[in-house]
Amino acid sequence: MKNKKKRPVYFLSAIGKSGIITWILIILIWEIASKFNTPEFLPGPLATLKGLRELIDRGVLWDDVRISLQRVGIGWIRGIIIAVPAGLLIGRFKPIRFLFEPFINFFRFVPAIGFLTLFLMWFGVGEASKLMLITYASVFPIMINTIAAVSGIDPVKYQAAESLGASPLQSFFTVTVPGSVPGIFTGIRLGLSGAIISIVSAEMLAASEGIGYLIYTSRLYYRTDWIFTGIVVLGLFGFIADKVLRKIGNSAFKFYGIVNQ
Amino acid sequence: MLESKTTGKKIVIKGLNKQFEQEKKGLLFSKNINPDAVFADEPSGYVLRDVNLEIAEGEFHIFLGASGCGKSTLLNIIAGFLEATDGEVLLDGKKIKKPGSERGVVFQSAEAAVFPWLTVRKNVEYGLKMQGVNKKERRRIADECIELVGLKGHEKKHPSELSGGMKQRVQIARSIASNPEILIMDEPFGALDAQTRRNLQDELITIWKKTKKTILFVTHDLQEAVYLGQKISIFSAAPDAKIAMQIPVPYDYPRKLDDPDVSEFTRNVHKVLEEAINAHGAAVDKSA
Ligand SMILES: Nc1ncnc2c1ncn2[C@@H]1O[C@H](COP(=O)(O)OP(=O)(O)O)[C@@H](O)[C@H]1O
Numbered sequence: 170m171k172n173k174k175k176r177p178v179y180f181l182s183a184i185g186k187s188g189i190i191t192w193i194l195i196i197l198i199w200e201i202a203s204k205f206n207t208p209e210f211l212p213g214p215l216a217t218l219k220g221l222r223e224l225i226d227r228g229v230l231w232d233d234v235r236i237s238l239q240r241v242g243i244g245w246i247r248g249i250i251i252a253v254p255a256g257l258l259i260g261r262f263k264p265i266r267f268l269f270e271p272f273i274n275f276f277r278f279v280p281a282i283g284f285l286t287l288f289l290m291w292f293g294v295g296e297a298s299k300l301m302l303i304t305y306a307s308v309f310p311i312m313i314n315t316i317a318a319v320s321g322i323d324p325v326k327y328q329a330a331e332s333l334g335a336s337p338l339q340s341f342f343t344v345t346v347p348g349s350v351p352g353i354f355t356g357i358r359l360g361l362s363g364a365i366i367s368i369v370s371a372e373m374l375a376a377s378e379g380i381g382y383l384i385y386t387s388r389l390y391y392r393t394d395w396i397f398t399g400i401v402v403l404g405l406f407g408f409i410a411d412k413v414l415r416k417i418g419n420s421a422f423k424f425y426g427i428v429n430q
Numbered sequence: 431m432l433e434s435k436t437t438g439k440k441i442v443i444k445g446l447n448k449q450f451e452q453e454k455k456g457l458l459f460s461k462n463i464n465p466d467a468v469f470a471d472e473p474s475g476y477v478l479r480d481v482n483l484e485i486a487e488g489e490f491h492i493f494l495g496a497s498g499c500g501k502s503t504l505l506n507i508i509a510g511f512l513e514a515t516d517g518e519v520l521l522d523g524k525k526i527k528k529p530g531s532e533r534g535v536v537f538q539s540a541e542a543a544v545f546p547w548l549t550v551r552k553n554v555e556y557g558l559k560m561q562g563v564n565k566k567e568r569r570r571i572a573d574e575c576i577e578l579v580g581l582k583g584h585e586k587k588h589p590s591e592l593s594g595g596m597k598q599r600v601q602i603a604r605s606i607a608s609n610p611e612i613l614i615m616d617e618p619f620g621a622l623d624a625q626t627r628r629n630l631q632d633e634l635i636t637i638w639k640k641t642k643k644t645i646l647f648v649t650h651d652l653q654e655a656v657y658l659g660q661k662i663s664i665f666s667a668a669p670d671a672k673i674a675m676q677i678p679v680p681y682d683y684p685r686k687l688d689d690p691d692v693s694e695f696t697r698n699v700h701k702v703l704e705e706a707i708n709a710h711g712a713a714v715d716k717s718a
């Protein structure tokens with residue numbers, strides 16, 4: 170009896186939680202808004218879909234997607250490789266922290282795009298400067314979250330480790346590192362969004378492929394629908410990647426007693 | 431060094447004083463600090479002043495005192511986490527300078543002290559691993575300790591799957607696994623509900639009987655002190671707290687707190703405790 174009554178409620182709340190309603194609303198508003206504008210100014214969802222179709226048919230979309238994802242992936246992974254160890258050391262050892270903190274607190278407010286022309290000048294117009302830009306964008310969220318995670322470890326854990334015979338080096342690897350894993354993971358997620366965001370800036374100049382390049386150059390041909398396609402593809406990629414990462418995080422770190430919503 | 435064999439005492443505390451570095455801002459808002467001392471140029475005054483104490487090997491020793499009198503400070507000095515301002519703590523005649531695995535520590539908050547990323551078994555094996563004990567031996571000792579604290583069957587769980595009492599058991603097993611000579615416990619059952627607390631008290635007595643360890647146990651709970659201790663050291667109130675009196679508890683285990691003799695004894699200890707706290711007159715936080 171009880172179950173019967175509750176089932177539709179569960180069903181409705183499941184729909185609510187899944188975000189489907191939001192999507193339907195957005196698409197609806199988008200479609201309505203596009204009716205009042207020219208397709209050059211604001212193409213609707215259907216026009217965007219057509220544009221997408223066209224890009225697929227021409228065989229350029231997959232190449233653009235692949236090359237952008239590759240850049241994002243490489244830059245992001247480089248960011249992780251730099252920022253996680255750096256963050257762990259900066260978070261754990263005071264002298265290192267005093268040395269680097271002013272530097273971090275300065276540069277984290279300078280967006281990647283601010284370095285665009287400098288990087289082109291320094292590292293040339295090839296892949297190197299693009300990857301550098303994406304790496305730069307993902308380093309700070311990862312590093313800052315790693316430092317915060319290390320600082321958040323209860324000092325009692327270090328006392329416990331020490332009185333159980335752990336050397337400072339042992340307690341770094343058995344307390345600092347595992348103790349900051351959930352925070353590092355949050356940083357890695359934010360680092361990925363930083364990398365995705367910066368792909369457009371990275372491909373803005375001196376690129377001949379990529380989603381950023383697509384978005385940036387479509388304007389020259391008045392193909393606003395392709396710009397939208399690019400935006401949707403980027404957004405979708407970020408959305409899906411973040412969902413996957415969260416899922417992985419939630420199941421891998423369940424025992425930490427923390428669940429990222 | 432010469433003294434070590436002649437005293438026959440496990441732990442000797444001599445003329446120990448402790449004052450914290452002056453942190454004016456912090457001190458202004460913490461209790462039991464003489465407000466006049468806060469803005470004086472000299473350090474804030476002594477938390478512990480002239481603590482002298484001898485604890486025999488294998489003794490179940492209780493430190494009883496009001497909140498804020500310096501019990502944790504003393505235990506932290508014995509554990510090696512804090513340095514005494516003057517005086518010394520000798521263990522088998524050797525001065526304690528830093529933490530060591532011969533002194534196992536059970537912290538007040540098991541939540542904070544256990545490693546949530548390790549299973550129960552790995553938590554218990556932790557000290558042995560740090561000390562380089564091989565895998566097979568580690569496993570054997572850990573399982574023995576897990577059984578001793580009544581966690582058999584929970585070896586593969588993570589702390590987040592355990593209740594507060596079980597987490598505290600993990601902590602106890604983790605300390606015991608390294609086979610320390612001394613077990614230092616700072617209000618370990620303070621956060622537990624009455625029933626769990628009673629169970630753990632009984633189990634601690636059993637463990638103590640089995641392992642013959644010297645136990646230093648801090649509590650501000652008179653009942654707990656009388657239920658557990660062979661000897662009770664009573665703190666006077668802060669500042670300048672010292673051991674006001676040592677009272678041996680002349681009853682066998684398990685004790686019955688509602689036994690007329692025992693309750694009479696408890697009342698007497700209570701009187702001593704009150705006197706020790708009030709001896710200072712001013713600057714005493716009675717509500718604690
Ligand atoms: N790190 C510290 N710095 C300054 N004062 C401290 C510090 N730790 C403890 N105290 C002070 O020392 C006194 C004794 O504290 P504590 O040993 O924790 O008491 P208890 O464990 O008996 O409740 C308190 O007044 C407390 O404010």
Ligand SMILES: [Mg+2]
Nearest residue numbers: 501502503616
């Ligand atoms: Mg305390």
